[in-house]
Amino acid sequence: MTEEGTFCLVVHSHLPWLAHHGSWPVGEEWLHQAWAHSYLPVVELLERYAAQGKRDVLTLGVTPVLAAQLDDPYCLRAFHDWLGNWQLRADFAATRWTDPLLKDLAASEHRASAKALNTFETQWRHGFSPVLRRLVDGGVIELLGGPATHPFQPLLDDRIRRFALNTGLADTEHRIGTRPQGIWAPECGYSPGMERDYAAAGVQRFLVDGPALHGDTAAAHTVGDSDVVCFGRDLEVTYRVWSPKAGYPGDPAYRDFHTYDHPSGLKPSRVTGKHVPPEQKRPYEPELAAVAVQRHAADFVDTVVRRLRSLPKPGLVVAAYDTELFGHWWHEGPAWLDAVLTALPEAGVRVTTLRGALEAGHLGGPVDLPASSWGSGKDWRVWDGEQVADMVADNAKLQRALLETLRPTDVRDPAADQMVREALLALSSDWAFMVTKDSAADYARHRASVHAGRFSHLADLIRIGATEKALDVAGELRKHDGLFGTLDARGC
Known part of the structure; x- marks a missing residue:
């Protein structure tokens, strides 16, 4: 055991199903930005660590819906086009920006886009799964x-x-070759008894938010009378980086995510100040940002060490974030991540995965978890509150209709497969989240309605025995939402 304790970083990659569904702010542009600015650099960092012989660097969650998009031929072609367009936009910015700092930024964007294009063309053209599999294996x-x-x-x-x-687990096994033994449950949503489903599916560990454990996150715990283990996110540490009100990405020196130069589509400004209007923000200066990265990395390491020293020995700290924070929402995030993962071992902290933490003995006694999530109030209000009561009712009705329509059969039915696929897409948690948080709420309601309508159309055809028509409709829908080829409705 190292002197100070153990640290686990969990990063979770998730975007809703966006292919064939429009442009910025919530369509394919969102996917492409996250792909270019988060997934490419984070994977590059991990591959560099692999070449250095490092193992058990972090725990990475990849939702099946995102994995499907990063392997999808349509998405691969569209992203390749986007990367080329990024380079053209950088070249255009160089012709219209006159400030020396912005001229340097345009050149930097050109180099970054050229590097991303080369990485994609040489390593990613067959999708994310081959890249990810190397890191897993x-x-x-x-x-x-x-x-x-x-x-x-x-x-x-x-x-x-x-x-x-x-x-979802079968889809990951199909893409990577191994079935995950752990999950980041969507929204960390939990209701008592779900651990029995996890055990039956071969899930051995999952993540909850710290308050579900009343802040007792210094060890993993078995849940109820099962052998399934939960880990709690340490909010005191996690919120140093990203909290509902503050965090490192808001530093004045960092690149401002929200301020665009609309003719080029690039982001030329630094945060400058919380209440500074976009037109008054200062140009981005990489040197200032680099200093802030080192300062915040040192602060985070100090925070982890102090937290571990306050815990009974041996102690555990689990910090968890969306992967999209590192590079997409926070431009300097990958550099900060590299600095932290390098400095923590130098400070006497073991850095490992959730699996590695269990192997190191960080397992406490059993707990009975309450109904919980990571969202506002740490309950379910984001997903079943008053703002989305109609969506909750519609989803319950859809589920009843789905179960009433399905019939036992030994023969696989592509129409039934597509019907179930549309139902699951309609039931995505993203739609309620976006409505409750008023983040592209109209888009979210539209998407939920579109998939629910497609489900209802197929269900009606199947119920009346219009087999050929149902197959034709399913075939057309499959062209637009090529998701989960392994989905077999007979298992529902």
Whole structure:
């Protein structure tokens, strides 16, 4: 055991199903930005660590819906086009920006886009799965899976919940070659008894938010009378980086995510100040940002060490973030991540995965978890509150209709497969989240309605025995949402 204790970083990669569904702010542009600015650099960092012989660097969650998009031929072609367009936009910015700092930024964007293009063309053209599999097989990361389409599991019928979970795990096994033993449950949503479904599906560990454990996150715990283990996110440490009100990315020196130069589509400004209007923000200066990265990395390491010293020995700290924070939302995030993962071992902290933490003995006694999530109030209000009461009612009705329509059969039915696929897409937790948080709420309601309508159309055709018509409709829909080829409705 190292002197100070153990630290686990969990990063979770998730975006809703966006292919074929429009442009910025919530369509394919969102996917491409995250792909270019988060997934490419984070994977590059991990591959560099692999070449250095490092193992058990971090725990990475990749939701099946995102994995499907990063392997999808349509998405691969579209992203390649986007990367080329990024380079053209950088070249255009160089012709219209006159400030020396912005001229340097345009040149930097050109170099970054050229590097991304080369990386994609030489390593990613066959999708994310071959890239990810190398990291998993090499023991560099621990991979977490999850249920198909990222539903809020506590609001699902038990039968549908089990099917979604097994479909998602099977999809990951199909892509990577191994079935995940751990998951980041969508929204960290939990209701008592779900651990039994996890155990039946082969899930051995999952993540909850710290308050579900009343802040007792210094060890993992078995849940109820099962052998399934939960880890709690340490909010005191996690919120140093990213909290509902503050965090490192808001530093004045960092690149401002929200301020655009609209003709080029690039982001030329630094944060400057919380209340500074976009037109008054100062140009981005990489040197200032680099100093802030080192300062914040040192602060985070100090925070982890202080936290570990305050815990009974041996202590554990788990910090968890969306992968998209590192590079997409926070431009300097990958550099900060590199600095932290380098400095923590130098400070006497073991850095490992959730699996590695268990192997190191960080297992406490059993707990009975309450109904919980990571969202506002740490309960379910984001996904079943007053603002989305109509969506919750519609989803319950959809689930009843799905179970009433499905019939036992030994023969696989592509129309039934597509019907279930549309139902699961309609039940995605993202739509309620976006409505409750008023983040592109109209888009979210539209998407939920579109998938629910497609489900209803197919269900009606199947119920009346219009087999040929149902197959034709399913075939057309499959062209637009090529998601989860392994999904087999007979398992529901």
